[in-house]
Amino acid sequence: MNGSTVTAPVGTYTVIASFNGCESSTSTEITIAVIPDNTPPVFDQSAPADIEVSCNNIPPMDILTATDNCGPVSVVPDEEIINGDCQGNYLIVRTWTVTDGVNPPVELTQLITVVDNQGPQLNSTVDAVLNVTCDEIPQPIEPSFIDNCSGVLSVTFNETQSDVINNQYSITRTWVAKDNCGNDSEIIEQVINVEVSAETIGTENREICNAAEFDTINLSLVLPNGTPSGGTWINVNNAGGLNGVIFSAFNNGNKVPVGDYTFSYVFDDGTDCPSQIDVIVNVNDDCLPLDCETVFVHNAFTPNGDGVNEHFQIDNINQECHLPNRVEIYNRWGVLVYEADNYDNNTKKFVGISEGRVTVDKNAELPTGTYFYIIQYNDGNGKVISESKYLYLTR
Template sequence: SLFYPAQVSPGTYTFKYTINGLCSGTDEAIITLNIDDTIKPVITTCAVPRDVVGCSTNAITSPVYSDVVANSSYAEFTNTTNQGDVSDNCSANADLTVTYIDTVSGTCPIVVTRIWTIADESGNSETCTQTIKLTDTTDPTFVEALPADATVECDAIPTAVTLTATDNCGTATVTFNETSTEVAGACANYTITRTWTATDLCGNDIVHTQTITVQDTTDPTFVEALPADATVECDAVPTAATLTATDNCGTATVTFNEISTEVAGACANYTITRTWTATDHCGNDIVHTQTITVQDTTDPTFVEALPADLVLECTDVVSTAPVLTAIDNCSTATVIYNEQRINGSCASNYQLIRTWTATDACGNETSHIQIIDVQDTTPPVFTGELPVDGFADCDNIPVAPTVTATDDCGNVTITLDEQRVDGDCSNRYELIRTWTATDDCNNSSTYVQTITLACHIEVFNALSPNGDYSNDVFTLEGIECYPNNTVEIYNRWGVKVFETSNYDNINNAFKGYSDGRSTISRNEKLPTGTYFYILKYEYSYDGVNGKQNIEKAGYLYIQNN
């Protein structure tokens, strides 16, 4: 058989041969064969040069940057990124060992030199070099807000702003330039072009341009307060004011003109139009117009003192109307007089309206009105002897007397009203008597009499103390008005069964029980029967006036079942 060393892997191989001769018999031979691989892998195409956008070696991939020997693979060396091609006479592609190491140089761009090493299984190796460029292609960015184009007045050109910039891979510098189309001595209409250029370390730059259109479109300004439109009387036309003006970019001149619609001999109603025009050297102008309406709207004026309004009583004398005259600012005036009477609510109440009207030649007029109110505001007056305030017993109330009254301007009607006002206890009250005198015009006067009344105690001489809240107590109506009192109760044998002072019908009261005597047990209910009471109290109208010592005695019946 045949042996082909190229078809096996490197190594030591032993072959045994047996030879059979036709005449001499059999013979054997042993052969040892060593096969070596000394041929390097063949790099047909090294990894292609690459351009990578970035600021540092961190941007490199497939494989990543490494400044020490690093492992890769046949697949990574030959992928679409690197596009390398390699083969070996003995080793399969997958069995090849692929390593690389990077070195870096430069700044813009950054150049990475990558040395690839490819070794076969016998250690035979080949190298190739790949170049990778790292490039910064990003322009810087302005930091501040960019100034916009503007159209400004010649006296309001903005100051150029200071701009700064940043860059993704380092620093950036900003340069500024300004050009102007201004022509000295010409009207201030021109253009300013401002340019800011930001440049990074790799020469990437960005430019911002601002165009400022400078112009003079501002009208001059009047210096003085402008005369306003006015409506004036024919005898008060104002003198025309002298106006001056200033301009934002130069000087200004002022011209004046006046037109009047006055017609000689006519009533003084006409118009004056005054015009001031301020113009600057660029032709901008401002106009102020004042319209003066001249007219005669002033009413005539009375010469004499004007009669004032009057309020008279029906007994007063109404004076004769005075004669008034008038003057006018632009012509003569005539005066007409009129008087009107308006009756009131009664015969003594009425109103006189006196009117003087002064009229000038232009129909302007002024009136004066005097109002004389004639009225009866005086109330009637009581006459004769009037009843006085006093005190009385409830059983002896004095009869209300008849009173009289008079009035200066009419008849009088008298009415009487009587009201009861309760006092501080049940047996005391007041009678308020009010006489009202009213005349025909409803004026009235009043007279009041107050009678203070006090009633004697009323004795309820029967009780049935059975707890039904009816007649359970010996009731002395009005006793609370006279606290300075005593009460004594005796049975039919003359034995005192109850005695107290300051009797009050509630807490200190006789309720059918004995208060203790030799023949009667204390706090025992008294037997049904007839008893005898003695009541003593100090009577007065109001606790001060009319004091009297009163004693009442009588029979008291007790029903105790």
């Protein structure tokens, strides 16, 4: 048979062996049974467990072995990749197959789920803080990013600037990179502290004295002639009395505390650096508005020419905080004999003389008696007070 191996079919075989001696011979009969191979190979190890890993943590393929009852066998490994929704997400299917050539193949399988859950990483240097003058502000850089799985898709840049205060402001620049699987990098931030090299070109010291509670100062009117428009006002001390460019120490009924308040006007004068004008407003005790005092009605008067108690006196009704006001006086028959807006006990006052109606002669002295008054005024907080009582006139 030339040394070749032949597999006999399943069955029983009889073999007769003859032996010849010098002067004799003998023979023997041997029965050989060829039985079927019904036992497949068996793996020596279990299948590796299914796992989930990132793209840079994929383990190498395990080496598995198997044993067969009829002789040595070889294990054939294989690997298939099933793509996911992006470059960094996919599935690895690993199989190990063994066969003895007779029985069906035996197979083990491992599933490796690969996920991209990490954003890009900075691959260059970005100075976190820079201190410069306004004519040394650098152009934005373009940082370099790398990604471990799916590659860098885009880099978003953003820049904001703070207000100029005390000739300084800051620029904040940020960069965020995104990979092809939608993961963002950490926010890379750079703060540039800028010193305005242009000197303050003017300072206005202004004492405002509120003779009336609603006196105001228009800050734009105290800027030097020729100052460019379109600038920005900065309320350096956060004074409560500023509304746009109008400052009031009364501030809608609330007094601004005594002190110096700086309002900075920042504008572009055509150079590389902004210019700034500081308007300093001084509020002192003498300039603050008076408290709103209580209105008090004197309900009797004697207009007899003796110079004492000659008119209907209403204390404090003429204060700015009580304006506008209105006074009406009726006789006992309900006829209006006097009326006035913004009664002030001086230029507008009731002295017992009728202002005239169809039933009452104008400029006629009204007789002694009881009258009825109605007054309306502001309480100093925006609420209208209405008061009506009796008034006694005696001559």
